[in-house]
Amino acid sequence: MAKKLKDTDYLFISTYLHSRERDLLTNARMERMIDAPTAEEAAKVLVEIGYDEFDASSQRELGAVLAREQEKLFQDLYRFVPDKAVVDVFKVKYDYHNLKALLKARATGADAGRLLLDAGRVPAEDMRRAVMEGDYGSLPEALRQAAGEAGEVLSTTGDPQLSDFILDRAYYAEMLSAARATGSGFLTRYVQASIDAANLRGAVRTLRMKKGADMLRRVLVEGGTIRADSVQAAALNGSLEDLYRPTNLRQAAELGMAAAGGGSLTPFEKACDDAVTAVAAGAKSVPFGVEAVVSFLAAKEIEFTAVRIIMSGRMAGIKGDIIRERLREAYV
Numbered sequence: 001m002a003k004k005l006k007d008t009d010y011l012f013i014s015t016y017l018h019s020r021e022r023d024l025l026t027n028a029r030m031e032r033m034i035d036a037p038t039a040e041e042a043a044k045v046l047v048e049i050g051y052d053e054f055d056a057s058s059q060r061e062l063g064a065v066l067a068r069e070q071e072k073l074f075q076d077l078y079r080f081v082p083d084k085a086v087v088d089v090f091k092v093k094y095d096y097h098n099l100k101a102l103l104k105a106r107a108t109g110a111d112a113g114r115l116l117l118d119a120g121r122v123p124a125e126d127m128r129r130a131v132m133e134g135d136y137g138s139l140p141e142a143l144r145q146a147a148g149e150a151g152e153v154l155s156t157t158g159d160p161q162l163s164d165f166i167l168d169r170a171y172y173a174e175m176l177s178a179a180r181a182t183g184s185g186f187l188t189r190y191v192q193a194s195i196d197a198a199n200l201r202g203a204v205r206t207l208r209m210k211k212g213a214d215m216l217r218r219v220l221v222e223g224g225t226i227r228a229d230s231v232q233a234a235a236l237n238g239s240l241e242d243l244y245r246p247t248n249l250r251q252a253a254e255l256g257m258a259a260a261g262g263g264s265l266t267p268f269e270k271a272c273d274d275a276v277t278a279v280a281a282g283a284k285s286v287p288f289g290v291e292a293v294v295s296f297l298a299a300k301e302i303e304f305t306a307v308r309i310i311m312s313g314r315m316a317g318i319k320g321d322i323i324r325e326r327l328r329e330a331y332v
Contacts, residue, residue, distance in 0.1 A: 013080040014288035017296040023049040025303040030310060034323050039314035046307060060114065062311050066304050070094075070119040073300055081293055089178045089187060090297045094120035095127070095140075096171040099147055102131035103163060107154050142177070146170035165218045172198065176223040184290045186282075190298065193248075193279040195224035197272040200249055200256060203235040204268060207260035212236070248275045266326055273328040277302055302328055 029045055036042040043056040052068060054061040077087050094117050105112035116124040122139060130136050134151070136144040146167055154163040172195050179191040202219035209215070216235060220228040226243065234243040244253035252271035259268040280298035306327055313323040 009082045011288045014292035033310045034320045092175045098127045142174040172221045186291045199231045204256035
C-alpha cells in the first residue's frame with residue numbers, strides 16, 4: 001500500500017512554487033504587453049519572466065514556445081512533487097488533445113504534426129504511432145477505450161463532432177477519476193468546477209445553435225457539482241440562471257443566456273474561466289500542501305491562455321481594449 005502523504009511532505013515544493021509566483025504573468029505585465037509599441041516589445045516581457053525568445057510575428061513560433069514552457073513546467077514539477085499523480089491530472093488534457101488531432105488527421109489524410117503537444121502522459125510520438133497503426137494497446141486503459149470508440153464513430157459517420165463528444169466525455173471522466181485517486185479534495189473540487197463550466201458552455205452553445213435535447217445529451221458530461229440532467233432540463237426550460245445562481249458560475253449563467261440569444265460569447269467565456277480560476281485561487285492562503293501544486297498548475301494554464309490571447313492579438317493588430325475584453329482574470 002502506498003504511503004499516505006501529509007501536507008508537510010509538500011513543504012519543499014510549496015516553498016519552491018511560492019518563490020516562482022513572482023515570475024507569473026501578472027495583470028501589470030499583461031498591461032505592459034498590451035501597451036507595448038510593437039509585438040516584439042510585448043514578447044520581451046515574456047522573456048523577462050523566463051520564456052524563450054521567439055519570432056513575435058509567427059503564430060507557429062508562439063505555439064512552439066508555449067509548448068516548450070508547458071513541457072518544462074511538467075518536467076520541473078515531476079522532479080519535486082511527492083505524488084506525481086497530481087501533475088498527471090493536468091497532463092490528461094494533452095493526451096486527449098493529441099488523440100483528437102490524430103484521429104481527424106488519419107480520417108482526412110492530413111498531417112497533425114504541428115498540432116501535437118508533447119505534454120501528456122503519453123509521448124506525442126507514441127500516440128501518433130498508436131493512432132496511425134490503429135493499435136491502442138500501449139495506451140492507458142481509459143484512453144485506449146476512448147480512442148477505439150471515437151475512431152470507430154469517426155470512420156463510420158465521418159462526423160468529427162460526434163467523435164469529439166466521445167473524447168470530451170472520456171476526458172472529463174478520466175480527469176475526475178484521477179483527481180479523486182490522489183485523495184485531494186481541493187483538486188477534486190477544481191476538476192468538478194471545470195466540468196460545471198464545461199457543461200454551462202455546452203448548454204449555452206447548444207441553445208445558441210437552436211439545438212434541442214438530443215444535442216444536449218451528447219454535449220453534457222457527468223461529474224460536476226450539478227448533474228448533467230439538471231443542466232439539460234434548465235437549458236430546455238430557460239432556467240439556467242436559476243440553476244447556477246447558488247454557484248460561483250452565476251454571473252457566467254446570466255451572460256450565457258444573453259449569448260444564447262445571439263449576444264457576444266466573449267464575456268460569457270471569460271466569466272466561465274474566471275469562475276474556475278476563483279476555485280484555484282482559493283488556496284492562495286495555504287502555506288504548504290498539495291493545494292500549492294494545484295494552484296500553481298492552474299495559474300500557469302491561465303497564463304498560457306493569456307499569452308496566446310495577447311500575442312495573437314498583437315500579431316493581428318487588434319486594439320488593446322478588445323484584447324483586454326478577451327483576457328481572463330490573472331491568478332496574481
